[in-house]
Amino acid sequence: MKTIISTDKAPSAIGTYSQAVKIKNTVYLSGQIPLIADTMKVVDGGFAEQAEQVFKNLVSVCEAAGGCINDMVKVNIFMTDLSNFATVNETMSRYFKEPYPARAAVQVSRLPKDVEIEIDGIMELPSTN
DSSP: OEEEEOOTTSOOOSSSSOSEEEETTEEEEEEEOSEETTTTEEOSSSHHHHHHHHHHHHHHHHHHTTSOGGGEEEEEEEESOGGGHHHHHHHHHHHOOSSOOEEEEEEOSOOGGGOSEEEEEEEEOOOOO
16 A cells, blocks of 8 residues: 655655655655755755755655655665766765665766756655554
């Protein structure tokens, strides 16, 4: 049985998908881009500001699902320029505590709304049994 996760503290879906889907204790988070939830506009600034906004959006979806960002077990990072990898690491270190989730980071040619970063992932909620 799946539960759809939705929060107005993160950008609403701009396509045919849900912000996240929960099955038992596992939550599959859709990709977050650096949109501000209230305006649905891309955050001002460069890559660092975009990365920060993406992590804020992930926090909001994780909390709406009943967990926290540190419950994420897998993170997939899509960037239009891998030379920004150090900025991602620095930003990620402010949001995650060890042990860190498994991660992939890849360069792509283009992302929705021509943003520079998108992140999705999987979260495992602590068992309530």
